[in-house]
Amino acid sequence: MRPFLDLFSLLSILKFLAAWMLLLSFALLAQRRLLSLIHLLAWQGITLALSTAMVAVLTGDRLLWVSATLTLSLKGLLIPFLLHRLLRRLQVRGDVEMSLNVASVQLLGIVLVIFAFALAAPLAGSLPAATHGMLGIALAAFLLAFLMMITRRKAISEVVGFLAMDNALFFAATSATLGMPLIVELGIALDALIAFLILGVFFFHIRESFENLDLHWLEHLRENQ
Amino acid sequence: MILLWLLVVVALGIPVLALLGDGRRGRWIFMTINFAVFLLSLLAAWEFLRHGPLTALADELRMDALSLILVLLNGVIGLTTAWFSASYWQQEVEHHHFSKGRQRLYHAMFQSFLATMFLALLSNNMGILWVALEGATLSTVLLVSLQRSGESLEAAWKYFILCGVGLAMALFGTILLYFAAQPVLGDGAKALLWSALHQHASQLNGTVLTLAFVFVFVGYGTKVGFAPLNTWLPDAHAAGPSTVSAVLSGLLLNVALYAILRFKSLTDAASGTDFAAHLLLAFGLLSLLLAAFSMLRQHDVKRLFAYSSVEHMGLIAIAFGLGGPLAIFAGVLHMMGHSLAKSSVFFSVGRAVQEADSRELKDLHGILKLRPTLGWSLLLSILAIVGMPPGSLFLSEFLIVVASIQRAWFTTPLLLLGLEIAFAAIFPRLLHMLLGEPRTPQVLVRAGGFSPIFLQLFAVLLLGVWIPAALAGWMHNVVGILQ
Numbered sequence A: 001m002r003p004f005l006d007l008f009s010l011l012s013i014l015k016f017l018a019a020w021m022l023l024l025s026f027a028l029l030a031q032r033r034l035l036s037l038i039h040l041l042a043w044q045g046i047t048l049a050l051s052t053a054m055v056a057v058l059t060g061d062r063l064l065w066v067s068a069t070l071t072l073s074l075k076g077l078l079i080p081f082l083l084h085r086l087l088r089r090l091q092v093r094g095d096v097e098m099s100l101n102v103a104s105v106q107l108l109g110i111v112l113v114i115f116a117f118a119l120a121a122p123l124a125g126s127l128p129a130a131t132h133g134m135l136g137i138a139l140a141a142f143l144l145a146f147l148m149m150i151t152r153r154k155a156i157s158e159v160v161g162f163l164a165m166d167n168a169l170f171f172a173a174t175s176a177t178l179g180m181p182l183i184v185e186l187g188i189a190l191d192a193l194i195a196f197l198i199l200g201v202f203f204f205h206i207r208e209s210f211e212n213l214d215l216h217w218l219e220h221l222r223e224n225q
Numbered sequence B: 001m002i003l004l005w006l007l008v009v010v011a012l013g014i015p016v017l018a019l020l021g022d023g024r025r026g027r028w029i030f031m032t033i034n035f036a037v038f039l040l041s042l043l044a045a046w047e048f049l050r051h052g053p054l055t056a057l058a059d060e061l062r063m064d065a066l067s068l069i070l071v072l073l074n075g076v077i078g079l080t081t082a083w084f085s086a087s088y089w090q091q092e093v094e095h096h097h098f099s100k101g102r103q104r105l106y107h108a109m110f111q112s113f114l115a116t117m118f119l120a121l122l123s124n125n126m127g128i129l130w131v132a133l134e135g136a137t138l139s140t141v142l143l144v145s146l147q148r149s150g151e152s153l154e155a156a157w158k159y160f161i162l163c164g165v166g167l168a169m170a171l172f173g174t175i176l177l178y179f180a181a182q183p184v185l186g187d188g189a190k191a192l193l194w195s196a197l198h199q200h201a202s203q204l205n206g207t208v209l210t211l212a213f214v215f216v217f218v219g220y221g222t223k224v225g226f227a228p229l230n231t232w233l234p235d236a237h238a239a240g241p242s243t244v245s246a247v248l249s250g251l252l253l254n255v256a257l258y259a260i261l262r263f264k265s266l267t268d269a270a271s272g273t274d275f276a277a278h279l280l281l282a283f284g285l286l287s288l289l290l291a292a293f294s295m296l297r298q299h300d301v302k303r304l305f306a307y308s309s310v311e312h313m314g315l316i317a318i319a320f321g322l323g324g325p326l327a328i329f330a331g332v333l334h335m336m337g338h339s340l341a342k343s344s345v346f347f348s349v350g351r352a353v354q355e356a357d358s359r360e361l362k363d364l365h366g367i368l369k370l371r372p373t374l375g376w377s378l379l380l381s382i383l384a385i386v387g388m389p390p391g392s393l394f395l396s397e398f399l400i401v402v403a404s405i406q407r408a409w410f411t412t413p414l415l416l417l418g419l420e421i422a423f424a425a426i427f428p429r430l431l432h433m434l435l436g437e438p439r440t441p442q443v444l445v446r447a448g449g450f451s452p453i454f455l456q457l458f459a460v461l462l463l464g465v466w467i468p469a470a471l472a473g474w475m476h477n478v479v480g481i482l483q
Helices: A007-030 A034-059 A063-090 A102-126 A134-151 A155-176 A182-210 B002-020 B023-051 B065-096 B100-122 B126-144 B150-185 B194-199 B206-224 B232-239 B242-271 B275-297 B301-322 B324-356 B372-385 B392-407 B411-434 B450-465 B469-482
Strands: B054-056 B061-063
Touching: A007 A034, A007 A102, A007 A134, A007 A155, A034 A063, A034 A155, A063 A155, A063 A182, A102 A134, A102 B206, A134 A155, A134 B150, A155 A182, A155 B150, A182 B126, A182 B150, B002 B023, B002 B054, B002 B061, B002 B100, B023 B054, B023 B065, B023 B100, B023 B469, B061 B065, B061 B100, B065 B100, B065 B242, B065 B324, B065 B450, B065 B469, B100 B126, B100 B242, B126 B150, B126 B206, B126 B232, B126 B242, B150 B194, B150 B206, B150 B232, B150 B242, B194 B242, B206 B242, B206 B275, B232 B242, B232 B301, B242 B275, B242 B301, B242 B324, B242 B469, B275 B301, B275 B411, B301 B324, B301 B372, B301 B392, B301 B411, B324 B372, B324 B392, B324 B450, B324 B469, B372 B411, B372 B450, B392 B411, B392 B450
Parallel strands: none
Antiparallel strands: B054 B061
C-alpha cells in the first residue's frame, strides 16, 4: 500500500467518482443544448478513466492501466472531439427537442435510480465489500442513458445517449467487478469505435437524403402504409 | 488447430475482398473463399468425429456438438449464398449502377458478417461471443443501407439503434455473469469461459445469474426478433438485398438464439428453477402468434417472409422452453430446416422481385408460366417453409407439437393456432404468385443461380426422411449440453 494514500481514502475517492458519474448522467438528461451534451459526455469519459485508474491502484492490476489509458483517449478525448467536429461540419444548430418536459424527465429519472438500487441490493452480498453500491450506480446510469435516448428526437442526441449507455457499462465492468478480462475489454472498445465511425458516415448519408438530422423521417416505415 | 485455421481463412477474406472484391473477379473470390470455409468446416466435423469436442488457444476457442451443428450450417449457407450471389449481385449492380467501391463494400461486409458468425460460434468466452455479435450487427448495418435510399437508411438506422441498445443490455448481462463467476473461478479470462462456467455452474449465485439472464434474454432476444422487440426485423429484411435477408434469417437469428441457450444452461444449473425455460416459452408463444397475425396483413413479399422468420424463431424458442430430449431434438432440427428453407425462399423471392422490379405481392403474378424454373423453386421452397411433408420442417413441427402435449398441454392449442394462421397467410399468396396470366416482366433477368436453391431444398427433404447417424448423435449430445 502506498504511504500517502491508504486504502480508505482510495475507496472514498472511488465512491466520490461513482457519485459524480451519476450526477453527470442526470445532467445529460436535463441538458438541452447539443454542444453541452457533448461536453458532458467527455466529462463522463474522463470520470470513467479516473475511476478505472483508481481501481488499478487499488488492485495492483497492471492491465487495468491499459484499460484506463484506452478509456481516457477514446471516450474522454477522441469520440467527443469527433462528435464536436461532426456537429460543426453538419452545421446542426439549436436546441434538442424533447418529447417530455425537463422536470418530468428528471422525476422519472429519480424513480429509475430507486428501481436500480432496489434491483442491485440483493446482489450486494456476492460482491467484494469495496464495491457495494457501485453496481446500483452503474445500473442507474445505464437506465438514465436509456431514458435519455428515448426522450430525444435528434439523431445526434440519440447517439450521445447510446455512448452514455456504453460508459455506464464500462463503469459496471471496471468499478463494480474490479476489471473484466482485458481481451474482452479490448473487443468492446474496438466495437464501440467502429460503431461510432459507421454512425459518422451514416449522418452524412442521412443528411444527403433527408436534409436534416431530425428523426421525423424515421416514421415512414409502418405497417399498411 | 483446425478451429484457428477456419477463423483465419474466413477473416482473411475481409481485406482481400475489400481490395479486390469488385466485378467478376470479386464474385469469384467471394465464392472461392466460402468454398474453402465450407471444406474447413467439414474437416472440423471430421476432427470432431474422431476426437470429440475441439479446443484451441488455451480453451479460448471450443467447439462442442451444439456449435458444430451451427458451424456446419454456417459453412453450407455461406457457400450457397456466395454461389447464388454471383448471379444475383451482377443483376443488382446493373440495375442500381453500384460503383466499384460499393461492390467491394458489399463483398467485404458480407465476409466480415460471416467471420463474426463463426467467431461467435467457436468462441468459448462469453465476452468474445458478445463482441462477435456486435460485430455482426455493425457489418450488416452497412449491408442493409447499401442502396442509400430513404427507405434503406431508415431501416438501417432503426436496426442499428434497436440492436445497439439490445446488445448493450446483453453486455450488462455478461458483466453480471462475470460478477457471479469471480468468487468461484477467480479473476481473469478463465471466469468467462463457458466450459469452466458450465462445470461449476451449480456453485454460481442463482440470483445474480437470473438477473443476468433477464438482461441477456432481452438483449440477444432483440436480435432473435422476439415480439415485441422485432420491429427492426421486417424493415431490415425488406430494405437489404435478398442475399442479406437470407443470411439474416438463416444465420444471425440462429446464432443470437444460440447465445441465449448457452446462458440458459448456466442459469438453469445455478438457480435450480425453470425461470429461463418459462421466459423462452412465453416469448416464443407471443412471437409465434403476433408474427402469424401480422403476416395476414402484409402486402410486401419480403416483409411477409421476414415475419415468417419471427414466427419460426418463436417456434424454436418454444421447443427449447419446453425442454426434454424430444423437444430439444426438435428445436435443433427446426433450426437447421428453417435456415436452409428460409434462405432458399429469400433467394427465389429475390429473383422474382428483381424481375418484377417491385416487392408488392400484387405485382407478382403468374410466375410459373413465365419462368418455370423460378416458379418451381418458389413453390418448393415456400412449401418447405410452411411445413409440408416430407420436408424436415414438417417433422420438427410435428415433434414440437407432440412435446407440447406431453409437457405443457395448455400451449398446444395456441401453438396449433399460430401454425394454422401462418399457413393461411402464406398459402393463398403463393398460389397468387404462381398461377394466372403473367405480367410482362419489367426487367430482363438472366436465369441463373438456381442450383444452390435446389441443393438446399434437397437437404431439407433429406433431413425430413433420413437424418445421418453422425448428425443424430450430435443432436443427442446437444440434449446433454443444454440440460
